[in-house]
Amino acid sequence: MIRNFILVFSVLWTLPGIAQDVQLAEEQNVFSLNEFLAYVKEYHPIAQLANFEISTAQAKLLKSRGAFDPKVTVDWKNKEFKGTEYYDILNSTFKIPTWYGIEVKAGYEQNQGSFLNPQNVVPDDGLYSAGVSVPVGQGLFINERMADLKQAKIMQDLSQAQRDIRLNQLLSEAVLAYLDWYLASREVSLFDNFVDRAEVRFEGIKESALAGDIPTIDTLEAGITVQERKLSLEQANLKLIKSRLALSNFLWFEDFIPLELGPFVVPQALDENSLDPVLGTNLLQLEDFVLEEHPKIRALDFKIDQLEVNQRLKAEMLKPQLDLEYNFINERVGEFENFNTEDYKAGIFFRLPLFLRKERGDLKLAKIKVNEAQLDLDFEALQLQNKIQASRSEILSYITQLNTFQSIVEDTSTLLKAEERKFSFGESSVFLINSREVKLIDSRLKEIKVFEKLLKSKADLFNILVNDVSLDD
Structure with a gap:
């Protein structure tokens, strides 16, 4: 019978190597990206299946060695x-x-x-x-x-590269799910704050209207604003719930027990540099990136080695027996x-x-396969380099855009505070305050959107560096 654990932190103690960090996380109800990825790598079924690649290769190697048994x-x-x-x-x-x-x-x-x-x-x-x-x-x-034994030995290295590709693909998708959860929780905090502001303003306006200091109609407009902010908060809460459930798809425990993230658990606070130490996406580190060590490049190299062994075998068939x-x-x-x-x-x-037509045909096909694999390798290497450069440019652009939006948010917030001060002196109106607040909310949402693009572009760079498989935003 499958059991769901609502309290994620009730089992965090059993994960090796992070007990001290978990105690702090349990007190603060913070589930960090490092802890999350540790769970994915250790317990997710796909991570376990990825290990079968190596076991399969070892079984094939054992089978090929059987040809040399007495x-x-x-x-x-x-x-x-x-x-x-x-x-x-x-x-x-x-x-x-x-x-x-x-x-x-x-x-x-x-x-x-x-x-x-x-x-x-x-x-x-x-x-x-x-x-x-x-x-x-x-x-x-x-x-x-x-030839079978040589190819089986190469298959062991190939299976390791394929395992890395499969595991890295899983981690890339898990990182995106965590970012969706974090960004959704940030939107909830944003609208929750503006709901509180709108309610405080509504109560103040209602008291002023009862005292006869301002028109009663202003209370209606302030009440509509409260309802609009609550509606936005409800929509943000729905988005948060969906993102939390999507994240729970990656959370498993021993014996393939699924875990469900509790609503009281929150993601760690992220800034534009938070992902770099976890994912290795610091732009300065790209200078040390070795293209030949990329799992996909390694896998293609090993496939070429296998094809070359087959080519040698086909060439041997041209000799008389x-x-x-x-x-x-x-x-x-x-x-x-x-x-x-x-x-x-x-x-x-x-x-x-007498004519060796079958043998010559087999050799020609083997050479074509080697040439095709080599061209595929050269193309993938060039494409990988270009993707890294494009991702680097994208990250730099989003950093610039984020700085600009942060400045806009700061200025818009200053305008709102000034409008609220003028309103306290009777020199402004609820309409102008709402207008300023709408612009602030719009600026904050745009800032969050650009921040989302920056974080996901770093996640995409991580995916390129370790896997090179396109991910949907």
């Missing part, structure tokens, strides 16, 4: 009919495959019977053999099992004094297609 085979055949033993044939072999296609063999055969094929006649105690099988043409330097086999044979193991080098079994196998 093998024992036993082949026994017997036929008896109407009291006559036609044949009794036993043939056992022990093979040890080696890296360069050479096989070391040892065998034993014991055959008897009234109708035994003459080539199967051996001494009564059986016949022992030991020798090697060597491919001197096709398959000496690379063959299918060697020439296998040599030689086995010494002896009646009894240990009787080296009777060992005769003239007793042996040997064989040669040769095969060569």
